[in-house]
Amino acid sequence: MKIMATCKEVSELLSQGQDRQLGRGEKLRLNLHLLVCKGCRNFGDQIVFIRAAMKRYVERG
Numbered sequence: 001m002k003i004m005a006t007c008k009e010v011s012e013l014l015s016q017g018q019d020r021q022l023g024r025g026e027k028l029r030l031n032l033h034l035l036v037c038k039g040c041r042n043f044g045d046q047i048v049f050i051r052a053a054m055k056r057y058v059e060r061g
């Protein structure tokens with residue numbers, strides 16, 4: 001396993017992380033990549049925002 005995740009892996013981890021608890025190794029690789037990759041940081045912010053908005057929408061019924 002490479003230390004450095006690719007943008008593709010990171011985008012997958014970000015969306016999976018919304019549905020399940022990521023392992024320690026996965027989190028480490030995710031955070032390492034986010035430290036150096038602005039594109040994936042933006043993507044992460046968006047996915048969290050969208051998920052939170054959807055959750056509010058669903059909870060409101």
Ligand SMILES: [Zn+2]
Nearest residue numbers: 007037039040
């Ligand atoms: Zn990236």
